[in-house]
Amino acid sequence: MSLQVEKHIEIKGKEGHKIAKALSDVIKEFEIRDRITKLKRIQVFVTKNPVKICKKIITAKTKLKVHGEIREWICDNAPSFSYWDSDKGSTIMLSANENIFKNKNYSAIKGLFAHELMHLLAKVDGLDEKLNNEADKASKNILIFLEKHKETKPFTIDRLFVSLVRVTTTSSLLIKDILVNSRAMSFGFDEEIYENYKATLTDVKKLIMFDENDIIKALKRNEKHVLDDAFLTYLGLNVSWITFKMFHNMWYKELQRMANIKVPQIIKRNSKPILNEMLNLRFASKEKHIAKILRLTQQNYFNIVQYFCKKLR
Numbered sequence: 001m002s003l004q005v006e007k008h009i010e011i012k013g014k015e016g017h018k019i020a021k022a023l024s025d026v027i028k029e030f031e032i033r034d035r036i037t038k039l040k041r042i043q044v045f046v047t048k049n050p051v052k053i054c055k056k057i058i059t060a061k062t063k064l065k066v067h068g069e070i071r072e073w074i075c076d077n078a079p080s081f082s083y084w085d086s087d088k089g090s091t092i093m094l095s096a097n098e099n100i101f102k103n104k105n106y107s108a109i110k111g112l113f114a115h116e117l118m119h120l121l122a123k124v125d126g127l128d129e130k131l132n133n134e135a136d137k138a139s140k141n142i143l144i145f146l147e148k149h150k151e152t153k154p155f156t157i158d159r160l161f162v163s164l165v166r167v168t169t170t171s172s173l174l175i176k177d178i179l180v181n182s183r184a185m186s187f188g189f190d191e192e193i194y195e196n197y198k199a200t201l202t203d204v205k206k207l208i209m210f211d212e213n214d215i216i217k218a219l220k221r222n223e224k225h226v227l228d229d230a231f232l233t234y235l236g237l238n239v240s241w242i243t244f245k246m247f248h249n250m251w252y253k254e255l256q257r258m259a260n261i262k263v264p265q266i267i268k269r270n271s272k273p274i275l276n277e278m279l280n281l282r283f284a285s286k287e288k289h290i291a292k293i294l295r296l297t298q299q300n301y302f303n304i305v306q307y308f309c310k311k312l313r
Helices: 013-033 050-057 064-075 106-125 127-147 157-186 190-201 212-220 225-246 251-259 265-278 287-311
Strands: 004-009 041-047 080-085 089-095
Touching: 004 013, 013 106, 080 106, 089 106, 106 127, 106 157, 106 190, 127 157, 127 287, 157 190, 157 225, 157 265, 157 287, 190 225, 190 251, 212 225, 212 287, 225 251, 225 265, 225 287, 265 287
Parallel strands: 004 041, 041 089
Antiparallel strands: 080 089
16 A cells, blocks of 8 residues: 655745655655555645644643654754654654745755655664663663762762753654664765755854853853753764764765854764764664663763863862
8 A cells, every 4th residue: 555645834925835755755765665555644744834733633642752752843843753653654844934944945955855764764764762771771771870879069969860861862863863874874864964964064164153161150140051951052063074074975074064053172082982873873773872872962061070070170
């Protein structure tokens, strides 16, 4: 049975038709390479109003976790979101507010859509569940981790716990993105994925920077989330080139250069081992390797905390 795709594209006219064709091209390639019976129907929304669309898919039976994921998608202004329900079918939402739509970059649109399509496959294949389980285990290990370390002012144990949970959860999402990109590139979407990341990273070095003195000032104002933001932003942007280097695709060098935003050297030094471990990921990565990356992320984040706490003394 052929995959049924319902397209709801708010952009009309000639541009809307081109977007619809770009989505169809990805679906055709997908069906040639990986026909999956569990994925029977997909609703694809290209929307400028995420809240309106989210109201359509949230029902009384929608799991609380999905409510949280949708809220994060809206609040973080993420470019895309995918949701799989074994009964209701699947939903992919793409934000038409992104520059790739404004600039009519159809290759990048294909890359974004292919990325979300692979996320659906990951959900169907159980990869999401495996990663969520490893994140849960790593989160439980945070309590053991904190017991071994004394409270370091101004980071109380409670605040460290919040930050480490956030770091662990985000690291799990980054691992998921790498594995999904790996599958998308094995489907032949190298150029499209590259174009999407290239568009995303354009001007980030001008728009996003974290100066060490500014972080120290923020910590003195008790704005400890700024340190989390600096670490996770740098790590997240650099995940963009991981799969390309993994596939020995030289485009990784340009993405790596574009993602190299200004952050304190302590953050770069502690991110490097994590990125190196991520380079060894494969689509069916073993739980032990995933757990290793999550623990390394926790430890290296704590190293950064200790560095800044010394600066505040």
